[in-house]
Amino acid sequence: MADLLSTARFGTVGLTVATGLFHERIKSMQRIFEDHGVGTVLRVDLKPNSRTELLHLLRRFRNLYDIVAVRCVSQQVATVSCRDRRVDVVFFDAGNRNLRFTHTFARLLRGAVEFNLVSDLVDRGDVWALARMRKAVTVAKEHQVNVVLSSGARNYLMVRSPIQMSGLAMTLGLTQAEAIKAVSSTPSAIVTDNRRKRSPEYVEEGVSIILPSR
Amino acid sequence: MSKRYVLVKVVCDRRLTGEQFHEIIDYATRHYFGELGFSRIDPRLVKFDAESSTAILSCERCSASEFESALTLITSYAADPMTLLVLRVSGTVKGASKGRK
Numbered sequence: 001m002a003d004l005l006s007t008a009r010f011g012t013v014g015l016t017v018a019t020g021l022f023h024e025r026i027k028s029m030q031r032i033f034e035d036h037g038v039g040t041v042l043r044v045d046l047k048p049n050s051r052t053e054l055l056h057l058l059r060r061f062r063n064l065y066d067i068v069a070v071r072c073v074s075q076q077v078a079t080v081s082c083r084d085r086r087v088d089v090v091f092f093d094a095g096n097r098n099l100r101f102t103h104t105f106a107r108l109l110r111g112a113v114e115f116n117l118v119s120d121l122v123d124r125g126d127v128w129a130l131a132r133m134r135k136a137v138t139v140a141k142e143h144q145v146n147v148v149l150s151s152g153a154r155n156y157l158m159v160r161s162p163i164q165m166s167g168l169a170m171t172l173g174l175t176q177a178e179a180i181k182a183v184s185s186t187p188s189a190i191v192t193d194n195r196r197k198r199s200p201e202y203v204e205e206g207v208s209i210i211l212p213s214r
Numbered sequence: 215m216s217k218r219y220v221l222v223k224v225v226c227d228r229r230l231t232g233e234q235f236h237e238i239i240d241y242a243t244r245h246y247f248g249e250l251g252f253s254r255i256d257p258r259l260v261k262f263d264a265e266s267s268t269a270i271l272s273c274e275r276c277s278a279s280e281f282e283s284a285l286t287l288i289t290s291y292a293a294d295p296m297t298l299l300v301l302r303v304s305g306t307v308k309g310a311s312k313g314r315k
Contacts, residue, residue, distance in 0.1 A: 007223060008299050122289050157225065157295050160286050164300045167282025176279075 001156040002036040008161035012039035014067055014150070014187070019044060041191050043067035051080045058086045063198060066191050069114065072099060082108040088190050089113070089148055092136070094120035094129050101136040106143035112186055113140055116152030117168050118160050130172075137172045147174070147182040148190075218278040219260065219310035220303050222285065224267040226296040232262035235269060238291050242284045255281050260307060268301075270310050278303060 005013055013033065017026055030040045044065040048054035054070065054077055062068055069089040072078035073096070081087045082105045091114040092101050101113055115136065121129050140147050149169050153159045160168075166179035174182065196202060201209045224230060230238075236259045244252050255277040261270040273281040285298045304310040 004225065004299070007301070009301070118286070122287055157289070157297050159297065159299070161299050161301060163303060164282050164286040167279040167300070168286045170279035171283040 001153075001159065002033045002038060004156050004159050005033070005038050006036040008159060010038055010162065012041060012188070012191075014041050014043040016043050016045050016069075017065075019061060041066040043069060045069045045071055047071045047073060048077055049073065051076050054080055054084075058084065062086045066194050066198075067187075072105075075099060078105055079108060083110065085110050087111050088194065091116060094132065100132060101139055103139055103143065106139050106145050109143075109145045112146035112148045112190065114148040114150055115169075115172075116150050117165055118158045119152030119154065121168075122158070134172050137169070137174060141173065141178070146186050147178070148187050149179070149182040150187075216275045216305065217272045218275045218281075218303055218305065219307050220271045220273065220278075220281065220285075221301045221310040222269045222271060223299040223301055224269065224296070225299060226267075226291065226294060228291070228294045228296075229264060230267075230291070231264065232259060234291070235259065235262055238288060238296075239271060239285075242288045243281065246284045246287055247280060251277075251280065255284070257281055257284075270307060275305075 015029060015033070026042065033040045042065045044061055044067070046054065046057045046061070046068065048057055048070070058068065067088050068086065069091060070077070070081040070087050072081060072090055072092050078090065078092070078099060081090050088111045090109065090111060092099060113136070115133060120133065137147070149165050151158060151160050151165060162183045166176070166183050169179040169182060170176060203209060224235065239257050239259065243255055243257050247255060254274065256274050258272045259269060260272050263269065282300055282303070285300055288296060288298050290296050302310050302312065
């Protein structure tokens with residue numbers, strides 16, 4: 001898979017890791033990708049069933065990962081995760097017809113909304129998935145929220161190149177500039193911002209420790 | 215009408231011929247965009263290299279993103295899982311060929 005990502009010319013990939021995975025195991029996974037010239041960022045996908053569980057998971061995992069994403073499974077979880085600034089990315093389950101990215105969530109959203117193009121469209125084989133995603137993209141555009149495009153690949157057959165993802169996003173209704181931004185600059189800005197916040201010098205927004213130069 | 219040339223890497227366990235690959239592209243474009251979309255996109259196979267599993271395809275410039283989408287949504291051929299990776303899009307065949315490894 002790392003070889004294929006390198007062929008597809010990915011500079012950096014987000015590795016979704018299980019929360020209980022050992023540090024050595026994560027390091028060895030990262031080394032495989034880095035050997036192929038692909039940088040890695042660590043990402044965690046939280047799937048809480050309630051508001052309380054979400055807040056507990058955020059307290060526990062926010063400082064350990066570069067990207068914190070929340071899979072919205074209920075109205076309550078979606079509302080809180082859209083509003084909470086510790087959440088970088090929210091995404092909605094394509095199979096869940098009762099919960100989708102609506103104007104209400106778009107107004108509350110502080111982070112970005114993610115569309116897993118390949119896993120949601122291709123993997124499920126649901127004929128309405130394309131229509132639902134098109135509607136969600138329209139809502140995101142209308143409220144000018146940050147959009148992140150991802151393949152959501154779980155195996156090498158689900159890997160698609162950044163050109164393909166931006167092409168598909170343009171078909172769904174984004175402009176070329178918006179599609180490119182969603183594939184590259186928005187995710188990269190999220191990672192840069194979080195790495196800055198996780199550094200020991202960072203105290204709070206606008207305050208950081210500056211060490212005297214020797 | 216100007217063209218866009220797309221370099222594609224085929225990831226499939228089965229070894230494909232040029233005709234089979236052409237059939238896959240035609241089917242996917244028709245399936246996702248219909249006859250009208252197919253005529254607008256006008257997909258053509260320019261080169262197919264079975265050794266390196268790469269192909270150069272052409273489409274109409276104004277419909278390049280639609281063509282890329284059709285290629286993205288291809289997942290199998292005759293029950294064998296398959297992926298097409300778009301490596302480069304260019305205005306010339308020579309430009310598209312530069313992306314080959």
